[in-house]
Amino acid sequence: MLHPRRSAQDVLQCDLCKTVPQSRCEPCNVDLCNACVGKHISDLSKIHNVMSSLQRKSTPSYPKCPKHANKHSELYCEKCDIPVCSTCASEKHRGHNLCEVLENISSNLEELETRIYPRYEKMVSDLQTEKDELQTNYGKLITATDQQGEVLHREITAIVDQRKSDIEKIKNKHRAVLDKNTDEITNRITELKKIIEDLKKILNTKDASLISTYKSKNGEFRQLPPKVQVTSPSFSPSKIDKDHLNKMFGSMSSLSIITEKQGYTSKSPEAISFPPVKPLLDEPRLTASIDTGYGCRLRSVSCLSENKVWTCGDNKIMKLLNLQGTQLTSIQTESGDTPEDITVTQDGDLVYTDYNNKTVNLVKNKQIQTVITLQGWIPDILLKWIPFRRQRWTPRYVCNTSSGDLLVTMISDDRKQSKVVRYSGAKEKQTIQFDEQGQPLFSSGGYKYINENRNLDICVADIAAKAVVVVNQSGKLRFRYTGHYSNTKKSFTPVGITSDSQSHILTADWYNDCIHILDQDGQFLRYIQNCQLRRPLGLCVDIRDNLLVAEDTGYLKKIQYL
Structure with missing residues (x-):
């Protein structure tokens, strides 16, 4: 412990002759060389306890009580969290939990080494484990997102394929209707050709028997056969509602950051939410x-x-x-x-x-x-x-x-x-x-x-x-x-x-x-x-x-x- 009149930069000196000290009187709080020890203890008005430097290294050096000059603070008040001397303990710390200073330090050291420090190490280990698992856990999210995307792609592909199949069926039906109408008209054309040939034959041969049996069919063919009109279907794509599509795809919960301190939990403003945060309007x-x-x-x-x-x-x-x-x-x-x-x-x-x-x-x-x-x-x-x-x-x-x-x-x-x-x-x-x-x-x-x-x-x-x-x-x-x-x-x-x-x-x-x-x-x-x-x-x-x-x-x- 430094002398109160010395700074950390001062060379240690005998308080009586200013030479290098070999001893110290603890009650008087002075450093002494060997030659000055006898002179110092000759003052019988005080109690002296002179120890050599070797003794002091093996004996606990308690701090001086700031209120009682001749006392050392050998005790520790756990309630007030300060070292106290025996006089202070009996006067102002009566009823408080007291222990020996070094015992308190030893107890604190034991707690730090056996209880507190291992908990800090475990927290670091847990955090490292959590960091090591980030890639795996977020990889699962990405995989789930890809899988959901594949599901939607398959559904959309199935819808597209079904629509194409429907279109092909409608096209074939359209073609069948046109083919039937074509066949009907073609048959009528064949009949017309036969009638025209017969009429030409009558005119060329002027056969009276043919003329007498002739009956005009012009009236029958004057009215054209019905022509089927088929309107092709049209496709009206629905407007894609991105909000609805996003909702249909699925939602992601927020990244919740909760800090636990002294048994209480509180949210961190750093938490990320999906969708982005929307602040409240000042005036709805x-x-x-x-x-x-x-x-x-x-x-x-x-x-x-x-x-x-x-x-x-x-x-x-x-x-x-x-x-x-x-x-x-x-x-x-x-x-x-x-x-x-x-x-x-x-x-x-x-x-x-x-x-x-x-x-x-x-x-x-x-x-x-x-x-x-x-x-x-x-x-x-x-x-x-x-x-x-x-x-x-x-x-x-x-x-x-x-x-x-x-x-x-x-x-x-x-x-x-x-x-x-x-x-x-x-x-x-x-x-x-x-x-x-x-x-x-x-x-x-x-x-x-x-x-x-x-x-x-x-x-x-x-x-x-x-x-x-x-x-x-x-x-x-x-x-x-x-x-x-x-x-x-x-x-x-x-x-x-x-x-x-x-x-x-x-x-x-x-x-x-x-x-x-x-x-x-x-x-x-x-x-x-x-x-x-x-x-x-x-x-x-x-x-x-x-x-x-x-x-x-x-x-x-x-x-x-x-």
């Missing part, structure tokens, strides 16, 4: 307002294409409209009851739920097929007499998933339970009803619009619970969003729910005439307000991330917010 814009003709209570909307949407309201008719408000077609429910909710499949078919007859139905080529049928309804008064019977359920709201499954929210006939069921066709694949503690995830009543987010989370707008409930693909609760009251006057009333290409979750707040936009982790981002919204109900987002809002007023609003 109303770009269309369409009177759907339902009068009021427009329940739900689902996009068929960029300019076509299916709608349903408080009657038995479901309408396909364009965004100019023109009705393109309509479908009446098979039961004649009002549909509870609608969605559009990846193949462009309409699906609707029928609350009264407990069915989920598919509309394909204007033909209705019942895909899912639940057990019939039992009056509440009878349920208590037949407790051994299984609980019966009624389908309510529905959405199509990226995998082609259907997610259906259901309510029990006794109105005490709710759940979400995943179907593949008519087969039940998954039921989501309780959390890990066995508590219900959803309230027992009210609207429960449902949507699958881009990250495959299942999002339910639970109006009775005044919350958006989000679970992951396996049904484990991720979060509940219960509103953001910075700019609303009434309680949060979530109804319609949808999501966009950025994995934003959008939910309609019926009482507050606005839309809440959340990120995929449930953090509030902003409101959509001031777009002439009045009692919004159903929501959907088109392929360009425009928001379609079905209002309780019967109007459909189109809003640009990205």
